[in-house]
Amino acid sequence: xxxxxxxxxxxxxxxxxxxxxxxxxxxxxxxxxxxxxxxxxxxxxxxxxxxxxxxxxxxxxxxxxxxxxxxxxxxxxxxxxxxxxxxxxxxxxxxxxxxxxxxxxxxxxxxxxxxxxxxxxxxxxxxxxxxxxxxxxxxxxxxxxxxxxxxxxxxxxxxxxxxxxxxxxxxxxxxxxxxxxxxxxxxxxxxxxxxxxxxxxxxxxxxxxxxxxxxxxxxxxxxxxxxxxxxxxxxxxxxxxxxxxxxxxxxxxxxxxxxxxxxxxxxxxxxx
Numbered sequence: 160x161x162x163x164x165x166x167x168x169x170x171x172x173x174x175x176x177x178x179x180x181x182x183x184x185x186x187x188x189x190x191x192x193x194x195x196x197x198x199x200x201x202x203x204x205x206x207x208x209x210x211x212x213x214x215x216x217x218x219x220x221x222x223x224x225x226x227x228x229x230x231x232x233x234x235x236x237x238x239x240x241x242x243x244x245x246x247x248x249x250x251x252x253x254x255x256x257x258x259x260x261x262x263x264x265x266x267x268x269x270x271x272x273x274x275x276x277x278x279x280x281x282x283x284x285x286x287x288x289x290x291x292x293x294x295x296x297x298x299x300x301x302x303x304x305x306x307x308x309x310x311x312x313x314x315x316x317x318x319x320x321x322x323x324x325x326x327x328x329x330x331x332x333x334x335x336x337x338x339x340x341x342x343x344x345x346x347x348x349x350x351x352x353x354x355x356x357x358x359x360x361x362x363x364x365x366x367x368x369x370x371x372x373x374x375x376x377x378x379x380x381x382x383x384x385x386x387x388x389x390x391x392x393x394x395x396x397x398x399x400x401x402x403x404x405x406x407x408x409x410x411x412x413x414x415x416x417x418x419x420x421x422x423x424x425x426x427x428x429x430x431x
Contacts, residue, residue, distance in 0.1 A: 173393075177202045181217050183225045183239075193320040194229050197279060200318045200360045200388065201227065201262055203396040204280055205241045207355050208260070210398040213243040218259070228262040231277040235264060235288055235305050242285065245352050246417055254414040256352060257285035258313060264288070265306040266315070269340045275306055276337060278315035282354060284413045287311035312338060313409055314354040322363030323386050328372050331359040335382060342381050342407055349408040356405035358383035364390070381407050 174185055174195065185198075209215055217225060219239045228238035241260045246253055264281045268274045273295070287307055291297075294304035315338055317331060335357050336343050342357070364387040365373060373384040383405050385395055394400060 174198050174202060177206070178225050181215060183217050183220055183223060185225060185227070196320045196362050196389075197229065197318045198227050199392060200316065201260070201280055203360070203392055204282070204316060204355065205260055206396050207401050207404075208243045210396070210401050211353070213245050216242045216244070218242050231263050231265065234303070235261065238262065247351060253417055255417045256409070256412045257415050258412070259283050259285055266312050266338060267306055267309040268337050269309045270337065272309070276334070278334070278338065279318040280316040281307065282313040282315070283307050284311040284313070284411070285415070309338070310411060314339070314357055314407060316355070316358045316360055318360045320362045323361045323365040323369040323373070323384070325369065325372055328359065328369065328376065328384060331384070332376065332380065332382070335380065350410065350412055352409060352412075353406040354409060356381040356383055356407045358385060360385050360388055362389045363387065377405060381405050
């Protein structure tokens with residue numbers, strides 16, 4: 160069985176190389192190898208959308224640095240994220256469809272609107288994070304509860320720094336059912352544009368049994384079970400290979416007026 164671990168230095172180089180291409184660099188250093196793996200997987204998801212033709216925009220930098228949200232704690236506005244945009248004709252006008260890619264964002268259940276869970280990576284409609292100071296989960300405190308309503312969740316990913324094993328793979332289907340029951344029931348999201356289907360991203364390499372489970376679940380459901388991402392993460396999410404990943408349509412995407420740049424911007428005028 161392949162070792163599911165990787166040197167911190169290798170992750171740092173990969174992550175910083177990705178961020179440099181987006182004119183920023185890492186703010187918070189991970190304390191565990193799993194933190195670096197999660198940052199790397201977040202970057203893979205951003206890269207997937209870029210390969211599908213989306214324009215990227217880094218949001219909420221801190222001193223020109225990208226701050227990853229590496230745990231469920233903390234308010235979303237205190238961390239960085241990517242906004243992705245795609246232009247399309249809608250009712251004979253050019254509009255932009257906009258989404259946000261977040262890290263460790265709390266999401267409402269698809270079955271019951273007063274229970275929640277926090278997937279590792281979420282793609283949501285733009286500007287849909289709710290901040291509620293009167294929520295029952297923060298009663299009698301000065302805190303606020305931040306979450307996204309389930310109808311604004313497009314897709315999600317879970318990240319695991321393990322070798323794959325049967326219970327891990329089947330447990331993901333339970334999470335899938337809680338967050339995306341309409342897709343699991345094959346009442347598919349059908350709107351444009353396509354998203355990466357809910358995905359389980361695993362660092363280690365599978366054995367023959369886990370590969371059979373992977374094949375079975377990917378044939379039954381719109382899901383991606385991705386193994387050995389330490390070795391093949393960049394390859395799996397290349398422009399060529401990403402077309403072979405399972406995808407789902409959008410759920411009630413939001414349309415915005417396109418951003419128009421009226422003059423050229425010199426590199427010296429950029430904030431980073």
